[in-house]
Amino acid sequence: MSQPSDRFWKLPAALAAGLVVGGLLGWLAGGHVATGVALVAFAEIVLLLTRIRHVTRHIMPANPTISPLQHDRFMTRSRRIASSLRDLRSAAGSLPDAVVLLDNDQHVRWFNHAAEDLLGLRRPQDRGTALHERMGTTELAGWLHDGAHEPLNDVIAPGHPNRHINVTLLPFGRRQRLLLARDISHLTRLEQIRRDFVANVSHELRTPLTVIHGYLELIDPEDVPELAPVLGEMRAQSKRMGQIVEDLLTLSRLETQDHVTDERVPMTPLLATIRKEAEALSQGRHHIAIESIAEADLLGSPKDLHSALSNLVSNAVRYTPTGGSITIRWKRTPAGATYSVSDTGFGIPATHLARLTERFYRVSSSRSRDSGGTGLGLSIVKHVLNLHQARLEIESEPGQGSTFSCCFGHERLLKPGMQDDV
Ligand code: ADP
Numbered sequence: 001m002s003q004p005s006d007r008f009w010k011l012p013a014a015l016a017a018g019l020v021v022g023g024l025l026g027w028l029a030g031g032h033v034a035t036g037v038a039l040v041a042f043a044e045i046v047l048l049l050t051r052i053r054h055v056t057r058h059i060m061p062a063n064p065t066i067s068p069l070q071h072d073r074f075m076t077r078s079r080r081i082a083s084s085l086r087d088l089r090s091a092a093g094s095l096p097d098a099v100v101l102l103d104n105d106q107h108v109r110w111f112n113h114a115a116e117d118l119l120g121l122r123r124p125q126d127r128g129t130a131l132h133e134r135m136g137t138t139e140l141a142g143w144l145h146d147g148a149h150e151p152l153n154d155v156i157a158p159g160h161p162n163r164h165i166n167v168t169l170l171p172f173g174r175r176q177r178l179l180l181a182r183d184i185s186h187l188t189r190l191e192q193i194r195r196d197f198v199a200n201v202s203h204e205l206r207t208p209l210t211v212i213h214g215y216l217e218l219i220d221p222e223d224v225p226e227l228a229p230v231l232g233e234m235r236a237q238s239k240r241m242g243q244i245v246e247d248l249l250t251l252s253r254l255e256t257q258d259h260v261t262d263e264r265v266p267m268t269p270l271l272a273t274i275r276k277e278a279e280a281l282s283q284g285r286h287h288i289a290i291e292s293i294a295e296a297d298l299l300g301s302p303k304d305l306h307s308a309l310s311n312l313v314s315n316a317v318r319y320t321p322t323g324g325s326i327t328i329r330w331k332r333t334p335a336g337a338t339y340s341v342s343d344t345g346f347g348i349p350a351t352h353l354a355r356l357t358e359r360f361y362r363v364s365s366s367r368s369r370d371s372g373g374t375g376l377g378l379s380i381v382k383h384v385l386n387l388h389q390a391r392l393e394i395e396s397e398p399g400q401g402s403t404f405s406c407c408f409g410h411e412r413l414l415k416p417g418m419q420d421d422v
Pocket of ligand 1 (some may be wrong): 315316319320343345346347348356361362363364368369372373374375376377378379402
């Protein structure tokens with residue numbers, strides 16, 4: 001194969017050879033050596049120019065000439081694009097949310113100032129590093145390592161132990177990712193203030209309410225027959241207030257908890273107790289049945305699970321007219337096991353279903369109050385289930401009835417009487 005230096009000498013050698021041949025031909029044609037050399041030199045120059053033109057056209061076929069006007073326009077447009085890019089970059093750079101551009105392997109390509117603050121990234125050394133490794137042993141690192149499928153909510157910012165962030169990973173461009181981390185510290189603080197306020201108010205109300213309720217119980221209606229109806233109403237209302245305070249305190253406790261005790265909760269006796277409570281509340285007005293075929297116990301907090309599961313039955317009794325039926329089921333599903341309570345009661349219009357677990361949300365305030373509800377029952381159920389990694393499903397048809405189901409995963413199930421998971 002010829003080397004570049006060999007190729008460099010090929011052209012001058014060919015030109016020189018051409019000139020020698022031209023001189024020879026001129027000498028053979030009558031001693032006109034110079035004329036022969038000149039003619040060949042002219043032909044070689046024409047040939048070279050043709051080649052240069054051909055090569056130039058090949059390189060710039062569509063743009064043989066650019067007029068000064070076109071050149072100016074082109075330059076103006078380039079400057080505008082460059083300035084827009086600079087603006088975009090500086091806007092992204094000064095966003096209050098952390099923005100990190102990642103390649104397909106989660107290596108950092110670019111990040112803004114907030115990412116330095118919230119995620120602790122440093123310039124220039126963190127460009128090109130693998131983000132999940134750079135984040136060390138933080139929750140964020142684990143989340144990235146597991147594929148970051150769902151947004152990550154309320155975690156400590158790796159670069160700032162006093163800040164809380166929500167993190168999302170979005171697809172960006174061709175096989176790139178954009179990591180967005182939003183500082184939610186102010187919301188977390190407000191939420192904490194709200195929780196503390198509710199817990200403190202409930203706690204402060206508990207003692208005076210107990211005293212009032214105690215004195216009301218001491219008064220015998222027969223001693224003051226003219227006040228008997230008033231006394232009855234005062235007792236019922238103070239009892240209701242007491243129940244609201246207790247439910248608020250339960251909710252405050254559940255909200256601050258991030259896990260539950262892992263105790264065996266035997267389901268056969270628990271279902272029997274729930275049924276007894278329901279019958280006491282129903283006073284024979286409903287037909288109550290149990291179908292327990294799961295053959296599994298639960299793993300979690302006995303007190304909280306009892307409270308949540310019996311709450312659904314108490315709702316079914318309170319929102320089902322006399323003569324209706326209530327069925328409590330505990331059965332296996334492919335995902336684990338489901339505890340459900342079906343009734344043939346009033347039912348709930350579909351528009352209310354999504355909001356039922358909000359505090360004090362009621363479909364009908366008067367019906368809830370008349371039936372002795374606090375408006376906090378389903379909120380407590382939701383929190384208890386969350387702490388057991390379970391979820392609440394509600395199906396309802398107005399005038400037909402409702403089914404409230406608690407879906408537990410395999411990890412929360414135990415074989416009755418044994419210690420291993422089902
Ligand atoms: P409450 O103490 O008012 O019953 P909950 O949080 O337990 O509060 O329930 C919220 C609302 O959901 C109730 O006010 C009621 O309107 C509706 N609800 C709950 N369970 C049922 C049910 N089984 N049938 C019809 N409506 C129900």
